[in-house]
Each structure stands twice: as C-alpha cells, then as structure tokens.
Amino acid sequence: MIKLSLIAKPVELTEEAEAQLVEDFKSSGKAVWKKTYIEQALLKMTHNKCAYSEQLLNEESAYMEIDHFRHKDKYKDEVVRWGNLLPSCKKCNTAKGDHDVVAEPIVNPLVDNPKDFLYVESFRYYSRNHNEKGQTTIDVLALNDRLHFAEPRASIAFIVADELETLFEKLKQDDTDRKRKNTISKIKSTLEGCGPEYEYSAAISTYILYEFDPYKDMEAYLIQHQLWDDDLKAIKSKLLSVAMTK
16 A cells, blocks of 8 residues: 545536535435546556555456445445545455444545555565554455465565566676666666556565665665666655555
C-alpha cells in the first residue's frame, strides 16, 4: 500500500449527477457507481493497481472492483462521493466486506500515509509500533495472505534482484564507456520497475533497498566510480518514497 493523491473527479460526475445516482441507489440498490468514466479515473489514480494491495488490475483475471471506503450500505449518501471510491482487487474488496471504517479505522491511502502505520519486512506487512490502526488494516484487508499477496510480491522481487545482480557483475567487467553506459541504462530501467507506478512497489522497493545486500554494494560501486548520476539519484528517491522499512 502506498500514499495516493486524489485526482480531479470526472467531469460527468456533477453535483446533479451525483444526487441522481444517490437517489437511484437508495430506491433500487443498483450498482450506480459502475460507470466507465468512474472506473477509468480510479484506475488512472492508482496506475491500474488495487489501492490496498497494489495488485495489478484487469490482468490475469484480477478484475477491478470498486470499493466504497465508507461502506455503501451504511453511508448511502457517499455511494458515488469522489474520494470515497477506490479501485480494489477482489481479494481486498471481499475481505473488507462491510467493515465500518468509522467505528474501526483502517488506513485510507487517499488521506493517510501508510508509512505512518505500516512497515514491510520479508514481503509481509506489520503495524508500526504495534499501532491498532495499522494492525486492523492488515487484518481487515488480509494484506499478508500468502497465496494472493506475499508469494507474488516475493516472486517479482526475486526476479528484479537476480537481474540487478547479473547487471552488477557485468558492469564490473565492462571495459569500455559504451558498455558501461549500456549496462547502467539497464540498471536504471530495472530499478524504475520497482517504483510507485508498478505492482507491489512498497514491498519490492523495500526489499531491494533494505534487504538485498548486492544493491548496497552496487550503489557503493557506482558512487566510488563516479557513475552515480542524477538519474539514479532520482530513481532512488522515487523508491524511497514508497519503501516502508521498519
């Protein structure tokens, strides 16, 4: 889970349209939030990821569902309220169910910075300083489900780690500026794939930066040989923005 910024609501969702959709929901119970313009805006806001687990949506049967942060059955007036809708994977949406976030708060990535409540270690989430809100978030959303989340996070991270280790070994053997430049370009691309636009970025960036020792050796090598440039600094800054170390 990473901090999200609420984007401008769709132009189609005017005050009049919202009022009508709320009235329609109250009278019929229909899924009035299932509008293409709403779904597209929500996916854009999260880079096509679940707002909670960061699972990539609409690929490999991971279809997008719209979660009402404050549940639609209890907070009917907010059924299409912009800022109350979040794109979710089925696992998170089902696990959260009709949980009342007002009575038992969980992290809202549009309002809270998840780093203040959670940290990641070995691809699992933990509550920071054993705070109740963080632990409730983990439990309610099943963020540490082994098959759905923990193993996929690890699988992708290990692929990234293997690629970085291979590139680092190659870099140390490169004997021309052209070869070094090409290898560093690949290192940059691999690291960028751990950033906030990509799947499971919080867990993967945490692993690469803090748990994968060859990365530390590689960074030290690049700095020592004056190869640590502004691009690499910017990429690391992006990873640090989503990494959630203890």
